[in-house]
Amino acid sequence: MSLSGRTLLVTGASQGIGLAIATSAAAQGARVAGVARTISPALEAIGAHPIAADLSTPEAPAEAVAQALDHLGGLDILINNVGAFDARLDGFGAITDAQWQHTFEVNFFSAVRAIRAALPSLLERRGAIVNVSSIRGRFPQPATADYGASKAALTNLSKALAEELGPRGVRVNTVSPGPTRTPAWESEHGIGATLAAANGSTVADFLSAFPAKAGFNTGRLTEPDEVAALVLFLASGQARNINGADHIIDGGQSKTA
Ligand SMILES: NC(=O)c1ccc[n+]([C@@H]2O[C@H](COP(=O)([O-])OP(=O)(O)OC[C@H]3O[C@@H](n4cnc5c(N)ncnc54)[C@H](OP(=O)(O)O)[C@@H]3O)[C@@H](O)[C@H]2O)c1
Numbered sequence: 001m002s003l004s005g006r007t008l009l010v011t012g013a014s015q016g017i018g019l020a021i022a023t024s025a026a027a028q029g030a031r032v033a034g035v036a037r038t039i040s041p042a043l044e045a046i047g048a049h050p051i052a053a054d055l056s057t058p059e060a061p062a063e064a065v066a067q068a069l070d071h072l073g074g075l076d077i078l079i080n081n082v083g084a085f086d087a088r089l090d091g092f093g094a095i096t097d098a099q100w101q102h103t104f105e106v107n108f109f110s111a112v113r114a115i116r117a118a119l120p121s122l123l124e125r126r127g128a129i130v131n132v133s134s135i136r137g138r139f140p141q142p143a144t145a146d147y148g149a150s151k152a153a154l155t156n157l158s159k160a161l162a163e164e165l166g167p168r169g170v171r172v173n174t175v176s177p178g179p180t181r182t183p184a185w186e187s188e189h190g191i192g193a194t195l196a197a198a199n200g201s202t203v204a205d206f207l208s209a210f211p212a213k214a215g216f217n218t219g220r221l222t223e224p225d226e227v228a229a230l231v232l233f234l235a236s237g238q239a240r241n242i243n244g245a246d247h248i249i250d251g252g253q254s255k256t257a
Helices: 016-027 041-045 060-072 097-125 142-168 191-198 203-213 224-235
Strands: 007-011 031-036 049-052 077-080 128-132 171-177 246-249
Touching (some): 007 016, 007 097, 016 031, 016 041, 016 224, 060 097, 077 224, 097 128, 128 224, 142 171, 171 224, 191 203
Parallel strands (some): 077 128, 128 171, 171 246
């Protein structure tokens, strides 16, 4: 499953799942470029080519892809991992147009635009795309209505793309994680902090009780490197007959067969 010598662009690469993907890909010998608004020391430390860009803007994804193509000489693998999510605890009516728009720009349109820009190179190299979606795309909840809708759109698009691009040699799959222990959950400002405050709890206490309450039958949140391993397997030659699939990694939280 070696990625040795392959070129890979991952979005949302400065921390969390994206950083775990960049780190593991680089360790496997891939030449990696990573995009985020702020380039973290951790991303620089693994030797990835850093690209600073706000992917919520219409031009940024194509510009980031152009920079990656310039630096790497072509793209074998595109991982659309960037995502933004927060809990909307005041109900559907309180989610503003601006919030809906931002959620879709970051979670959906950034991928649309990056794929469009990377496609000529991916077709030439018979490459692979992995889109990081979410179980909320399949199992909606009111507190993440806009987020879940954007991820459902991303999963749906991935299937359509797999149909179109599979015969032309490019595979497209999604990975749908459940709650994963990243700064989005553990930091003072993320969804974990919002939910902890709503429950009158600290982030640490909320997260230790959460797996049992939310029905994770493994008893714990997913780790970023576990999502990265699944993403990079799907990007690798070992998965060469897997196309148009959506793979859940959620500690057994989702209950349908
Ligand atoms: N963690 C979970 O529980 C979970 C569950 C299911 C799915 N997911 C999905 O997995 C992906 C990664 O999640 P995560 O938990 O690792 O997120 P995270 O810890 O919040 O990290 C998000 C990454 O994206 C970058 N980013 C955010 N907005 C950006 C923008 N507008 N332009 C460019 N970069 C931007 C951030 O860096 P900057 O802030 O420097 O830009 C950071 O590198 C997302 O698509 C998320 O929806 C996560």
